[in-house]
Amino acid sequence: MKKVLSLSATITLSLLLMIGCSSTPTTEGGAEVSEQSTGAASEMGAEGSEASTSAASQGEEWYGDPLENPNSLLATRVIYFDYDQSLVRSDYLEVIQAHADYLAANPQAVVRLEGHADERGTREYNLGLGENRANSVRSLMMAQGVADNQMVVVSYGEERPSAFDNTDEAMALNRRVELVY
Amino acid sequence: MKKIVLMLLVFLACHSAVKAELTIEITEGVEGALPIAVVPFGTPGRGQPAVDLAEVINADLQRSGRFKTIPRADMLSRPTSDREVEFKDWRALGVENLVVGQVESTGAGTYQVQFQLLDVYRGQQLTGYSIPTTASNLRNTAHRIADIIYESLLGIPGAFSTRVAYITSTRLADGKSRLGLNVADADGHNPETIVTSSEPLMSPAWSPDGMKIAYVSFEGGQSAVYVQGVYTGKRQKVTSFKGINGAPAWSPDGRKLALTLSKGGNPDIYIYDMRNRKLQQITNHYSIDTEPAWSPDGKSLVFTSDRGGRPQIYRVSAFGGKAQRVTFENSYNARASFSPDGKLLTFVTQDEGNYRIAVQDLKTGVMQVLSQGRLDESPSFAPNGSMIIYGAKAGRRGVLAAVSTDGRVRQRLALQEGDVREPDWSPFKK
Numbered sequence: 001m002k003k004v005l006s007l008s009a010t011i012t013l014s015l016l017l018m019i020g021c022s023s024t025p026t027t028e029g030g031a032e033v034s035e036q037s038t039g040a041a042s043e044m045g046a047e048g049s050e051a052s053t054s055a056a057s058q059g060e061e062w063y064g065d066p067l068e069n070p071n072s073l074l075a076t077r078v079i080y081f082d083y084d085q086s087l088v089r090s091d092y093l094e095v096i097q098a099h100a101d102y103l104a105a106n107p108q109a110v111v112r113l114e115g116h117a118d119e120r121g122t123r124e125y126n127l128g129l130g131e132n133r134a135n136s137v138r139s140l141m142m143a144q145g146v147a148d149n150q151m152v153v154v155s156y157g158e159e160r161p162s163a164f165d166n167t168d169e170a171m172a173l174n175r176r177v178e179l180v181y
Numbered sequence: 182m183k184k185i186v187l188m189l190l191v192f193l194a195c196h197s198a199v200k201a202e203l204t205i206e207i208t209e210g211v212e213g214a215l216p217i218a219v220v221p222f223g224t225p226g227r228g229q230p231a232v233d234l235a236e237v238i239n240a241d242l243q244r245s246g247r248f249k250t251i252p253r254a255d256m257l258s259r260p261t262s263d264r265e266v267e268f269k270d271w272r273a274l275g276v277e278n279l280v281v282g283q284v285e286s287t288g289a290g291t292y293q294v295q296f297q298l299l300d301v302y303r304g305q306q307l308t309g310y311s312i313p314t315t316a317s318n319l320r321n322t323a324h325r326i327a328d329i330i331y332e333s334l335l336g337i338p339g340a341f342s343t344r345v346a347y348i349t350s351t352r353l354a355d356g357k358s359r360l361g362l363n364v365a366d367a368d369g370h371n372p373e374t375i376v377t378s379s380e381p382l383m384s385p386a387w388s389p390d391g392m393k394i395a396y397v398s399f400e401g402g403q404s405a406v407y408v409q410g411v412y413t414g415k416r417q418k419v420t421s422f423k424g425i426n427g428a429p430a431w432s433p434d435g436r437k438l439a440l441t442l443s444k445g446g447n448p449d450i451y452i453y454d455m456r457n458r459k460l461q462q463i464t465n466h467y468s469i470d471t472e473p474a475w476s477p478d479g480k481s482l483v484f485t486s487d488r489g490g491r492p493q494i495y496r497v498s499a500f501g502g503k504a505q506r507v508t509f510e511n512s513y514n515a516r517a518s519f520s521p522d523g524k525l526l527t528f529v530t531q532d533e534g535n536y537r538i539a540v541q542d543l544k545t546g547v548m549q550v551l552s553q554g555r556l557d558e559s560p561s562f563a564p565n566g567s568m569i570i571y572g573a574k575a576g577r578r579g580v581l582a583a584v585s586t587d588g589r590v591r592q593r594l595a596l597q598e599g600d601v602r603e604p605d606w607s608p609f610k611k
Contacts, residue, residue, distance in 0.1 A: 120556065122559070124472045127471070155425060
């Protein structure tokens with residue numbers, strides 16, 4: 001959630017800057033400022049005047065489907081795993097929490113959890129490994145209140161790589177669970 | 182070991198460009214291979230055959246690594262029957278055995294093929310046959326002759342007139358893949374695609390009568406096991422339970438399929454009876470249990486399980502019960518299958534960071550690593566037990582390779598384009 005806060009602060013800053021300027025900056029200009037000043041933004045945002053508050057909240061709100069919000073944790077749809085491991089790394093717990101919250105709040109939504117493995121090892125064993133990975137994500141989501149029928153687990157093993165090199169980096173990109181809504 | 186690198190670019194000039202042929206490369210041969218000369222067959226009468234039978238026989242024998250074949254340019258004469266043979270000329274070349282024969286046209290597209298296998302030192306015939314055939318079967322007739330020669334000189338049946346099933350994957354311009362399940366002659370000729378899909382295809386397995394292939398297809402977004410008639414194209418969906426439907430393996434009597442299902446929450450081994458469609462659960466463990474294979478007597482199964490932490494091979498009765506661990510040597514051993522005589526297992530082992538093909542003697546427990554690749558997988562015994570075909574990587578590309586069971590002969594079979602993998606060697610033709 002910290003990321004979201006600092007982001008809204010960033011938007012506050014850019015809006016303040018825009019207000020401060022008498023000219024009408026283009027949207028690209030505004031985006032550029034917000035990108036460059038991310039670090040310093042939170043303090044200024046926190047001290048923001050009452051007058052700018054309403055403008056800020058307008059900026060941070062997402063009116064579309066939360067799944068479409070590129071700044072949301074829900075935008076992270078791939079969870080990566082260590083070699084021959086199906087335990088979810090702790091750095092992904094926040095992402096899984098966000099997806100679980102979304103699914104719990106939208107009981108009609110269904111997600112496909114597609115498990116994958118890198119090319120090392122045998123194909124059918126990797127099918128099992130991919131399924132274990134998808135099931136790890138599923139268990140965490142269930143613990144957060146997501147209904148069983150909102151998740152479909154499919155393992156593709158090593159059959160659908162997302163990276164085709166045989167480097168360690170490529171193999172790391174292939175050890176994954178994709179969340180497909 | 183002496184390294185013979187011999188490229189046999191096998192393609193028929195009349196073949197359409199669509200059919201990508203396999204290239205066979207013999208990378209290592211055996212010292213003390215039997216010197217043999219296969220003389221070009223005589224073609225009396227009208228209607229010249231489109232296939233050079235002696236060339237096909239020569240390539241088969243050469244490819245096995247058990248024979249040293251004599252180039253045609255070295256032949257002083259070209260006899261087509263024993264009556265024309267000057268044995269002393271062949272002795273001078275160091276040839277121990279000689280194959281002579283004729284292909285005679287007997288009508289529209291039919292032929293009579295005669296051949297004799299001769300012992301050069303004794304000056305006598307070892308075997309000889311007269312075989313009727315057709316234009317479209319000439320290559321197969323040549324493979325059958327090579328089988329007969331192999332058996333009469335080495336004492337075990339040849340496996341040249343068999344086929345290989347394999348998976349191909351081609352990446353298309355739009356980033357999608359086109360998968361194919363193919364069958365080809367054991368020398369890579371006559372490839373035919375029997376299934377195509379935009380979704381993954383896996384784990385082809387010949388039925389014991391060589392008429393059907395079981396495989397895994399992800400069409401429809403989920404895995405299912407299918408059985409398809411190789412020569413009819415008709416197919417049947419065998420299982421499509423929730424979760425994994427994988428690793429089909431035929432029982433030796435062809436009535437049952439062992440397979441992996443995860444419908445119980447994790448992958449376990451089941452046996453599906455093709456006649457009454459009943460399912461019997463063989464393993465029940467929270468680990469990954471997969472890749473079952475039957476012993477030739479049908480009494481037991483081996484399978485991969487990581488119940489001990491890492492994947493290893495276990496053996497269990499075909500009626501279920503307690504599983505016994507079989508492999509102990511390396512930290513990763515998977516996808517085992519039995520040799521036709523039931524004495525050896527071949528499987529994938531992790532050998533100093535590489536995945537390689539190994540054999541293990543079931544009696545002594547001694548394991549031997551046979552292949553030399555980085556990512557070798559899917560080993561499958563030839564029906565005569567002489568060779569193991571497997572999937573390997575050449576750079577990023579999948580290729581097929583074969584190694585003799587004693588590790589002394591190596592071959593590489595590469596399709597001209599795309600990725601080739603998961604070979605399964607057919608049984609003998611019935």
